[in-house]
Every structure is written in structure tokens, then in C-alpha cells.
Amino acid sequence: MEVLLIGLSIGFVLLMVVGVLGLIKPSLVKQQTRTKVFLTYIIPAFVIFIAIGIMAPKNTPANIDNQNIPDSIDYKIIEDESKRDIKRTVEVLLPERVDESTLKVLAEKIYKDGFERTFIGYRIKGEEHGAYWATSNYDPDLEISFLGSEKAAHNDLKKTELQVDGELIGKWLVNWGYEYKATIYKKGNQVMMKTLFSDGSGGDVKLSSNEINGQIRYYDEGGKERGEYYIIASNGDLQFWSKNGNYYTAPKGF
Incomplete structure (x- = not known):
């Protein structure tokens, strides 16, 4: 798959370079009109661009199966609610503070496809009252925010x-x-x-x-x-x- 994507990317670049030159001056690419240049080079380049977007690996939970939550992080989901396919809200209880990279892996493990937005709030055991310690939002991309002090601090x-x-x-x-x-x-x-x-x-x-x-x-x-x-x-x-x-x-x- 990776080799195919590289080949398509090279083809896309070549077609676009030739297409741009042809649009400037059709005779440079042995075409009579700019319309023929557009049909011969630009449209195929656009099709290849779409194909690359479809085939490229996505940053979803399916692609992070090889990333594991540390054994010491015995997290517990204490609330999981959804509003149709619009929003999913999850509340998680952690035994201790974790660093941002671990929180990212945890968020991706909890995340599920099928919702426009996903909100995950994290609380620390023994500190269940008040604001969340940290949150992770998929809207649609992942954004992590710390409301309390991070692990090192x-x-x-x-x-x-x-x-x-x-x-x-x-x-x-x-x-x-x-x-x-x-x-x-x-x-x-x-x-x-x-x-x-x-x-x-x-x-x-x-x-x-x-x-x-x-x-x-x-x-x-x-x-x-x-x-x-x-x-x-x-x-x-x-x-x-x-x-x-x-x-x-x-x-x-x-």
C-alpha cells in the first residue's frame, strides 16, 4: 500500500507540473488548446489526488492498536452517554495523573466512530468533585486540555x-x-x-x-x-x- 501511495503521489506531481505548463502555453506539452491540456493532465491529476486521500491511513483508533495503555493506568469509565450521532460524552476516573502522550493513547482507545463530536472528561481518584482534571475533545480532530496541574507540575x-x-x-x-x-x-x-x-x-x-x-x-x-x-x-x-x-x-x- 505504501509503495502504491508513493507512486500515485509522484504521478500526481508530474501531471500537475505538466498541466500547469500546458495551461500557460499548450505547445510546451504538444497540445493544441488549453481544454485538451485540462482533460489530459489536470483531470487525471485530480482523480489521483482523490484516490490518495481515500487510500491514505487515517489517524483513528484502528491504527493505534499497537499502542497500549500502561498497566498502571487502571482507568474506569463512570459515565458514557450519547445524543444520537451528534455527540458522545464520556467521564473517566484515573487512579493518578498521567502525561499528555498517555492521555492521547487513552483518548484514542475510548474513542468510537459514528459521532460528529466526542467529549471525554477525566477525574483523578480522590478528587472527583469540581472541574475535570483534563479533557479531550474530538471536534472532529483530537484536542487535549489540562484544567488542573499536569503530572510533572x-x-x-x-x-x-x-x-x-x-x-x-x-x-x-x-x-x-x-x-x-x-x-x-x-x-x-x-x-x-x-x-x-x-x-x-x-x-x-x-x-x-x-x-x-x-x-x-x-x-x-x-x-x-x-x-x-x-x-x-x-x-x-x-x-x-x-x-x-x-x-x-x-x-x-x-
Whole structure:
């Protein structure tokens, strides 16, 4: 097949070169009129071009059977819905973050023909709430987007020490929109929160607090006006609250 495609490609190029010369001056290719040049060279070149497009291998799952998902990636499809042949939506749970090349192979393995568009959203085990960690879209070509931190940035963040100048109250790895480390500590009489993002940004902010029904609520700047606050649960997790309730919980430790 490859040899045939090469031969057709060469034939297409030769016919087009001769055809263009003939259209400029028919006598150069021993033709009397440009119409004959068009019929003799241009149309056959167009037919060959179509044949090449039909015979050329396509970048579909059928052609990536030799690519395997690493054994450690025990992914699970937790939702698979389709709207006729218009769109397929898939939600996938991964045991850990993967790199972009592995995500591409995984997307192609999950992909099925027969839909105009395919959307695949990925969540990480233990981080099922909030936005997807990453997505892959076929519309119709594959496009991969990372909404959370990629594998390398995640690992770098976990290795980075987060030191506080005071009495540590708790520490957490937060993954709500952006992934970052957070600590709450006490310096003198002031409660503080220190954050560190994967890009190295972050800092310390003052927290105010009050006790309601035996629970201490911590507010950052402006949080009290917005009705947003943090609560450290009895098991050490950090709960994020708003007027609508507990919308996210970060597990203790990092």
C-alpha cells in the first residue's frame, strides 16, 4: 500500500507540473488548446489526488492498536452517554495523573466512530468533585486540555516544602480549580493562611475567625462579606463553605 501511495503521489506531481505548463502555453506539452491540456493532465491529476486521500491511513483508533495503555493506568469509565450521532460524552476516573502522550493513547482507545463530536472528561481518584482534571475533545480532530496541574507540575508541588513562621494548625493539598498547598498557622495572636501554587506563586494572608455551634470558621479577606469560610473538620480535612453549603473538601496532609 505504501509503495502504491508513493507512486500515485509522484504521478500526481508530474501531471500537475505538466498541466500547469500546458495551461500557460499548450505547445510546451504538444497540445493544441488549453481544454485538451485540462482533460489530459489536470483531470487525471485530480482523480489521483482523490484516490490518495481515500487510500491514505487515517489517524483513528484502528491504527493505534499497537499502542497500549500502561498497566498502571487502571482507568474506569463512570459515565458514557450519547445524543444520537451528534455527540458522545464520556467521564473517566484515573487512579493518578498521567502525561499528555498517555492521555492521547487513552483518548484514542475510548474513542468510537459514528459521532460528529466526542467529549471525554477525566477525574483523578480522590478528587472527583469540581472541574475535570483534563479533557479531550474530538471536534472532529483530537484536542487535549489540562484544567488542573499536569503530572510533572503535580509531582514538583508535592516535593516542595512549605514552611511556616509560627504554630502549625493544619496543612492540605487543595485541588479546586487550581492545585496548591495550603496551611493554616498561628503567629502570635494572628491566624494566617499560607499558599503555594505549582508555578511558585502564593503567599501569606491574615484570617479572621469566630465560633458558631462549636465550630471555628476561618475567613480570608473579603470572605465574610461573600459568605465564604473554611472549617477544619474533626478528621483534619479542610472544608470550603459558602452560603450554599460545603462545596469542596481538601484532605489533610500533603
